[in-house]
Amino acid sequence: MFLNLSVYAWVVIAVVVTAFHVVMMRWSMPTPRAKKSVSFIPVAAVPVVLIRAIFASAPLSVTLYLYSATMLIFVIVIAPVRKRVAADILKQEQNPGVKVKADTLSLVWITFSLVVSVVVVAAVWVSQA
Numbered sequence: 861m862f863l864n865l866s867v868y869a870w871v872v873i874a875v876v877v878t879a880f881h882v883v884m885m886r887w888s889m890p891t892p893r894a895k896k897s898v899s900f901i902p903v904a905a906v907p908v909v910l911i912r913a914i915f916a917s918a919p920l921s922v923t924l925y926l927y928s929a930t931m932l933i934f935v936i937v938i939a940p941v942r943k944r945v946a947a948d949i950l951k952q953e954q955n956p957g958v959k960v961k962a963d964t965l966s967l968v969w970i971t972f973s974l975v976v977s978v979v980v981v982a983a984v985w986v987s988q989a
Contacts, residue, residue, distance in 0.1 A: 874928050
C-alpha cells in the first residue's frame, strides 16, 4: 500500500489520470499533428511502467504513483502556458526550416513548475519509504 491506497485504487487513479492527461494535452495543442503526437505519451510510458514494475523491487502501487504523477506533471507544465506554446508549435509547423525562438515566459513557467513538481513528487515518495 502506498499513501494508504491499494494497488486497485492506484490502477483506477492511473487510468483516470491517463484519460485526463490525453484530453488536456490534446486541448493544449494547436494542430492535428501536435495533438496526435501528445496522444502517444501514455503509450510510450506504459511499457516503461510495466518494465519498472517487473524489474524494480518497489511495489506496483509506487510505480503507479510515479506514472500518475508524471502524467499530471505534463499537464501542470503545459496547460497554463498552452496558448504561448501552441503559438510556437504552430509557427514551427508552418515554417519547418526556420528555428522558432521559444517564448521566454513559457520557458520560465515550464522550468519552474517542472522543478517544483518533481521535488513534490519525490518528497511524497521519500516520505512513504
